[in-house]
Amino acid sequence: MTLKQTLDTHSAIQAVIFDWAGTIVDFGSFAPTTIFVEAFKLGFDFEITLDEARQPMGIGKWDHIQAVGRIPSVASRWQAQFGQAMTTEDIDKIYAAFMPLQIAKVTDHAEPILNAVEVVNNLKAKGIKIGSCSGYPRQVMDVLVPAAAQYGYYPDYIVATDDLPQGGRPAPFMALKNAIELGVTNVKCCIKVDDAVPGIEEGHNAGMWTVGLLLSGNEAGLTYQDYLHADQATLHSAREKARSKMLAAKPHYLIDTISDLPQVIVDIERRLALGEKP
Structure with a gap:
């Protein structure tokens, strides 16, 4: 049938x-998740895993970045690397890195x-x-x-x-x-x-x-x-x-x-x- x-x-x-x-x-x-990993790396030389990038999937991308930053494993590493919690300005910078990468690669x-x-x-x-x-x-x-x-x-x-x-x-x-x-x-x-x-x-x-x-x-x-x-x-x-x-x-x-x-x-x-x- x-x-x-x-x-x-x-x-x-x-x-x-x-x-x-x-x-x-x-x-x-894979288009959004791999780009989130790249955006964190490009914006702050900060590493997140593909599994961490996937966790908040489905919400808007700025909110997604914020949610990734609140994952306990990510928040702990961010605090250790930068001495403070992720700020709104940090999220804006990562989002600014994310957008051109996503636009360039989404057609793939x-x-x-x-x-x-x-x-x-x-x-x-x-x-x-x-x-x-x-x-x-x-x-x-x-x-x-x-x-x-x-x-x-x-x-x-x-x-x-x-x-x-x-x-x-x-x-x-x-x-x-x-x-x-x-x-x-x-x-x-x-x-x-x-x-x-x-x-x-x-x-x-x-x-x-x-x-x-x-x-x-x-x-x-x-x-x-x-x-x-x-x-x-x-x-x-x-x-x-x-x-x-x-x-x-x-x-x-x-x-x-x-x-x-x-x-x-x-x-x-x-x-x-x-x-x-x-």
């Missing part, structure tokens, strides 16, 4: 709102994750609108969006983390802005798909169904080649590592990658027909 055959020709679902890195593009969410990670374009196009064929939002600021999205379009990914609406004055995740504003602009009449007929806890919380706060991704995203931290060549034991370990973190946000569904989304769509359609709500 093909992905297209698993979906009916009509749906009660009005919109699906996708995250970007680790969800639609950039298997493993713009290729859609396996089957993402097919899944999205099948949803569109059912009349489902495709929204999107990201922890990336608008400057980065202005580079990433046309790069992803070259691979065939065209969401109907896009919100960057700094587009709205109310702020980003886990608040619901980016998801709700998508719903407004896409003409959604009932948020219970929307689905938020994300690979990080703040994005799932965003979906809950917006009153939507939520779907967490385990193997393509930030929490598993696998490259696409890792994923392709991993044995079942390795995949199980990565899956459970991600599951242990994602369960904190209580997603309605947890799946490996966007390839598994069509089956979730069918089940949510069934539940909506029964009168269920997120």
Whole structure:
């Protein structure tokens, strides 16, 4: 059975709102994490690990840098190296280093994750609108969006983390802005798909169904080649590592990658027909 055959020709679902890195593009969410490591090094000659860079993933990038600085292991090393806690001015300097690096390199990670374009196009064929939002600021999205379009990914609406004055995740504003602009009449007929806890919380706060991704995203931290060549034991370990973190946000569904989304769509359609709500 093909992905297209698993979906009916009509749906009660009005919109699906996708995250970007680790969800639609950039298997493993490496574009932002590796750049955070570089930005700390460039801004202050300070070392953080890739695992530390991943911990606050999903929130806006300035807030992400602040959150990394508050990780106990990072805060301790920062105090030892500089004799004081990280300041707002320090965060500004790291963010200033981060932005040009991210803009320069985000296109290297713009290729859609396996089957993402097919899944999205099948949803569109059912009349489902495709929204999107990201922890990336608008400057980065202005580079990433046309790069992803070259691979065939065209969401109907896009919100960057700094587009709205109310702020980003886990608040619901980016998801709700998508719903407004896409003409959604009932948020219970929307689905938020994300690979990080703040994005799932965003979906809950917006009153939507939520779907967490385990193997393509930030929490598993696998490259696409890792994923392709991993044995079942390795995949199980990565899956459970991600599951242990994602369960904190209580997603309605947890799946490996966007390839598994069509089956979730069918089940949510069934539940909506029964009168269920997120």
